[in-house]
Amino acid sequence: MKRSSILIAVAAALAVSYPTAAWITGKRLETKLSKLDGQDLLFSNFKVVKQHYTRGIFTSTQESTIELNTMGMAAKSALPTDGTMPGSAKPLQVQIINHIQHGPVPGIFGIGAGKIDTEIVLDAASLAELKKVFGDKKFLEIRTVLNYTGGGSFRISSPAVKTTVGPTQDKLDWKGLRFDIGFDASYKNLSFDFTSPGVEIITANGSTTLKMGEIKLQGKAERAYPDGFIYLGESKASINAISFVNTQAGNKGMQLKDVVIESSTHADHDLINSELKFGINSITMNDNPVGSVHYDYSLRNLHGPSTNQLFLELSRTDLAKEDAVQLEEIQKKWKQYAIEILKHDPQIALDRLSLTGKNGEFKVTAKLGFVGVQAEDFDNPTQLLTKIESTGQVSLSDGLVDDFIDASQSDPEARNMMRSMFYSQIETWETQGFLQREGKSYQSQLSWKNGQFLVNGKAFPAKPTGDATTSVPPPATMPTK
Numbered sequence: 001m002k003r004s005s006i007l008i009a010v011a012a013a014l015a016v017s018y019p020t021a022a023w024i025t026g027k028r029l030e031t032k033l034s035k036l037d038g039q040d041l042l043f044s045n046f047k048v049v050k051q052h053y054t055r056g057i058f059t060s061t062q063e064s065t066i067e068l069n070t071m072g073m074a075a076k077s078a079l080p081t082d083g084t085m086p087g088s089a090k091p092l093q094v095q096i097i098n099h100i101q102h103g104p105v106p107g108i109f110g111i112g113a114g115k116i117d118t119e120i121v122l123d124a125a126s127l128a129e130l131k132k133v134f135g136d137k138k139f140l141e142i143r144t145v146l147n148y149t150g151g152g153s154f155r156i157s158s159p160a161v162k163t164t165v166g167p168t169q170d171k172l173d174w175k176g177l178r179f180d181i182g183f184d185a186s187y188k189n190l191s192f193d194f195t196s197p198g199v200e201i202i203t204a205n206g207s208t209t210l211k212m213g214e215i216k217l218q219g220k221a222e223r224a225y226p227d228g229f230i231y232l233g234e235s236k237a238s239i240n241a242i243s244f245v246n247t248q249a250g251n252k253g254m255q256l257k258d259v260v261i262e263s264s265t266h267a268d269h270d271l272i273n274s275e276l277k278f279g280i281n282s283i284t285m286n287d288n289p290v291g292s293v294h295y296d297y298s299l300r301n302l303h304g305p306s307t308n309q310l311f312l313e314l315s316r317t318d319l320a321k322e323d324a325v326q327l328e329e330i331q332k333k334w335k336q337y338a339i340e341i342l343k344h345d346p347q348i349a350l351d352r353l354s355l356t357g358k359n360g361e362f363k364v365t366a367k368l369g370f371v372g373v374q375a376e377d378f379d380n381p382t383q384l385l386t387k388i389e390s391t392g393q394v395s396l397s398d399g400l401v402d403d404f405i406d407a408s409q410s411d412p413e414a415r416n417m418m419r420s421m422f423y424s425q426i427e428t429w430e431t432q433g434f435l436q437r438e439g440k441s442y443q444s445q446l447s448w449k450n451g452q453f454l455v456n457g458k459a460f461p462a463k464p465t466g467d468a469t470t471s472v473p474p475p476a477t478m479p480t481k
Contacts, residue, residue: 049093062098095121118142133172134161150185160197164204173200177215188223190231198239207248213241224267228308229315232272237261251410257282271344272302275351288407291357291400300347301369306340313337335378342373342387350392357404360397366446367391385451392446399440432462 050065097119120140122130130139137159146152160176175197182191194217201210219235238260245253258281265274275298283290313333347369354363368390377384401422409415426442429435434455435442447454454460 058102060100060102062100064096064098066094066096068092068094097121114146116144116146118144133163133165133174134159135163137161151183154181154183155179168204170204171200171202175199186223186226188226190221190233191219192221192235193218194237208246209243211241211243213239215239219263224272224304225308227312229311230272230304230308232265232267234264235262251408252286255282255284256280267304270304272299272304272307274299274302285407286410288403289358290404290407291355294352294354294356296351296353298349298351300349301344302346303341303344306337310334310337310341339373339375339378342370343375345369345371345373355400355404357400359399359403360401360441362396362400364394365392368448388448390446390448394444394446395441397441433458434460434462 047067048064049067052063054061099117099119101115120142133139139158141155141157143155143157144152156177156179158174158177160174162171162173164170165172177194177196179194180192183189194215196215198211198213198215200212202208215238217235217237219233221231221233221235224230224232238258239256240258242256242259243253244255258279260277260279260281262277263275265272267273276296278293278295280293282292313330347367349368350364350366352363352365354361368388370384370387371389373384373387377387402419405415405418405422409418426435430437430442435444436456437443445456452459
C-alpha cells in the first residue's frame, strides 16, 4: 500500500473514532460532575439545589445553583442543654456555568478527560462595579483540567490592571494573581501554588501610599484518614515587602520586609504534631530600624483518630436537627473522643514570641497542656481544670524598649511620657517580685498549676496590701511525652 493511502486510512480511522472517544469521555464527565454533591466530606457543606446538563459530542454545558451552608462550615463548640439546635443563617447560593470540552484532546489543550472553564453568574450591579476596575478584561478565570485517572488540576487567575478606584479616584496598580491546585481522584493528596506580583495603592493627592510586594504560597498536603478533614504536610507563604507611607502625618510610615509563615504537620503513629512559624525579618518605623519579629507555636501529642472522629461528629450535627435523642448520642460520642484525646497529654507550646532589635530582645516561651487526665475527671469539671499545667519564661531588655519608643514616637515629649509610664510600671513589678533584674534585662518565670497563675512563685495579680500572699516555687519543667 502506498504511503499516501496509509495516511488516508489513518486519518479516516481517527475521524471515525475521535467523535466516539469524545462522546464516551463526555458521558463519563457528565456522570462525575453531576454527582459531586455529597461525594466527599470536603464538600459536605455544598449542596447542588438546581442543575441542568446539556451534552454534545465535543462540548457540554453544565448550569448549577450551589448552596453553601455557612453555619455548617463553622465547628460547633457546644450544643444547648435543652437539646435544641441554635438558629442557622440563611444559606448562600451561587450560580455557576461550566463550559466543558471533552477529551481525549480537550480544546487542543493536551491529553486529558476534559477541560472546564467556570463562569460565576453575577447580577448587573456587581458586573458594573467590576467593569469599573477591570474594564473589558475578565476579572476572574477559573479552569479545571481532569485526568483520565480521576485527578486533575484547578487554576484561578486574575489579570493585572492599572486604574482608579473609589469616590476620590485613588490609583490602583493590581499586578494580578495565579492560584494552582492539584488533586488526585480521592482528594487524598493536594498541592497548591499561589503567586502574585503584588499591589500598589496611591491616594489621589499622592500623600498616602500602600505597597505590597510579591506574594507566594506553596505546599503539599496528604489526608491523614480516608474519611476525615485532617491533612498532613508542609506549606510556606511569604510577602517580600509591605510599606505604608503618609507624607501628611507626623510619623513617616512603616516598612516590613520578608514576611514569612511556615507550617508543618506530621504524624508519629497515632499522635499528630503540628508547628507554625511566623516571622518578619525587618521592621522599620519612621525611617528607624526596629528589628525582627518571630511568633512560633506548636501542638503536640494530639490523638489523631479521636480528633478525626470528633470532627466528623461535629460535621454531622446538622443532620440531627431537633432530634433530642440523637443529639444526646452525639454528645456522648464527643465526651468519649475528648477523653481519649486528653489521655495522651496534648500540649500547646509557644515556642517563641520575640522582638529582636539592635540593642536588645523581648522574648516569651511557654507550654500549656492537660496532664494525667482520667475518664472520671470528666464527671467533675472542676477536677478536670486542675489537670491543666503551664510553664513559661519572659525576658525583656532596656535597650529594646528605648529603641522601640524612639522609633515609634518622633515627638520628644511623647518619648519622655512613654518612658516614664513604662519604667514606672516596671519599678512596681520589680518591687513586688514579679520581675528580676539581670544586668540590663528583666526576667520572669511563669506557671499555672492547681488553678493558680504564678509569676516568680507569687500569685499574680498581686493581692491588696494586708492580705497574705502565697509564694510557692514554680515548677521546673512541663511533663512531655
